[in-house]
Amino acid sequence: MWQCPLGLLLLLSLPGHVALGAQQGRGRRELAPGLHLRGIRDAGGRYCQEQDLCCRGRADDCALPYLGAICYCDLFCNRTVSDCCPDFWDFCLGVPPPFPPIQGCMHGGRIYPVLGTYWDNCNRCWQAGNHSAFWGMTLDEGIRYRLGTMRPSSSVMNMHEIYTVLNPGEVLPTAFEASEKWPNLIHEPLDQGNCAGSWAFSTAAVASDRVSIHSLGHMTPVLSPQNLLSCDTHQQQGCRGGRLDGAWWFLRRRGVVSDHCYPFSGRERDEAGPAPPCMMHSRAMGRGKRQATAHCPNSHVNNNDIYQVTPVYRLGSNDKEVMKELMENGPVQALMEVHEDFFLYKGGIYSHTPVSLGRPERYRRHGTHSVKITGWGEETLPDGRTLKYWTAANSWGPAWGERGHFRIVRGVNECDIESFVLGVWGRVGMEDMGHH
Incomplete structure (x- = not known):
């Protein structure tokens, strides 16, 4: 058995200054660090959709537990792009997310969330990382x-x-x-x-x-x-x-x-x-x-x-x-x-x-x-x-x-x-x- 970092697919982060600016003035909702500051995207992805939750303006109770933190399904999160739930843009706004969503790691027919290390007889492992040169670029722009x-x-x-x-x-x-x-x-x-x-x-x-x-x-x-x-x-x-x-x-x-x-x-x-x-x-x-x-x-x-x-x-x-x-x-x-x-x-x-x-x-x-x-x-x-x-x-x-x-x-x-x-x-x- 071998420890294989299957959950290493991180995503192109947003430009640093956008995310950092977002954290200021966040009041009691400030997250440390912002969920999308590092461009990390969860594999399951069904948060707002699962709860059928989409709130207008800022609504602090429009929140869901997310990988040890909290994410939001209100329109205020979209102004900061730092703490929206992963499916907020798809489900609530009907637009693609501001970074290409990769849904974690598919392995053996199962999707594994990122941020985990899984034991497996891993046959093809490569590491993904977050390249600052691509911050703020969409997949279309990359191509x-x-x-x-x-x-x-x-x-x-x-x-x-x-x-x-x-x-x-x-x-x-x-x-x-x-x-x-x-x-x-x-x-x-x-x-x-x-x-x-x-x-x-x-x-x-x-x-x-x-x-x-x-x-x-x-x-x-x-x-x-x-x-x-x-x-x-x-x-x-x-x-x-x-x-x-x-x-x-x-x-x-x-x-x-x-x-x-x-x-x-x-x-x-x-x-x-x-x-x-x-x-x-x-x-x-x-x-x-x-x-x-x-x-x-x-x-x-x-x-x-x-x-x-x-x-x-x-x-x-x-x-x-x-x-x-x-x-x-x-x-x-x-x-x-x-x-x-x-x-x-x-x-x-x-x-x-x-x-x-x-x-x-x-x-x-x-x-x-x-x-x-x-x-x-x-x-x-x-x-x-x-x-x-x-x-x-x-x-x-x-x-x-x-x-x-x-x-x-x-x-x-x-x-x-x-x-x-x-x-x-x-x-x-x-x-x-x-x-x-």
Whole structure:
């Protein structure tokens, strides 16, 4: 038996200042801490509905016991969003709650409330946490602003796959991490902020590592996602989404500069704001090489070298093929479906938990994202079975997940992560091997 934190699904909290302001002037009804200050949502969820209770204005007797505290079903609670009962918005107002309601943990056909630890032969446990970067965001906004890779067209999805043949008797190691094989050449995750530009971030991330590996460390650039976001405009939409095939075409034919030279300008949630115009173009120098036509947008940096790659190729979706490619040539790019629970990932081996199955469709929305796979491993479970996983870097900054990385179940196409995996070679000539 093993203690398994099944009840760790916490929810995106509301902005701190809203909840803190709510606690002031609460008088004798003040809760410490406010029920929703931490965004915690109860699994049962039937409070107002169970008692058929919905009071107008402030009514202190419109209260119910709630997980060792008290929650309210009166309209006053909605002004503070700190002590409403979990189903107040649904039942009394007929509107979605101000944060996506996850109904606790579904396990073995039962829903377990949060805030508990349950004993079980737990086979897939990952921890959820509360990420301040997402405070105040709805699930819709998370999908709109934090992802940003469009599903490839059918012609791109039908790209010829390159099959890697394992030699007879060849055994791949049970664990591998790119940063251990290539120290100092694997770059840390960047943060795309509220820019739906994972198409540019994951492409730049994989290209940075591969240029570094294939130049044997003579070039170790962090390549610029902003260069792609602003300048790769053919059928791409910058911070509103883009396609991987278009990003790789641009890196091959036009090239990009370093992130230092062309830094990320960030993007807040402003649908109407125009994308920053392109500040860098490149021109052919012969032999397929290119040079920048302008100084770096960052005026403190002089090095405006253009980095390019060879044509992108698609790997077979068998995990062994991806593993061999990763081990021999460096990190790869993968498409994946992001569900509501992935935003809350804090650690462990992720697999999508369908906790919101019984909820209306708006709570189960998902979107396409792209990430950099950096390695793999496996864990032995208490019942003796083996759980295999990928390690991958996201682009939501170092505070998310395991220092910006995550682990996800391997070999079963979890969240489509094995359905469209790409590799590429850095374009490196002999002349690049000396002067950098």
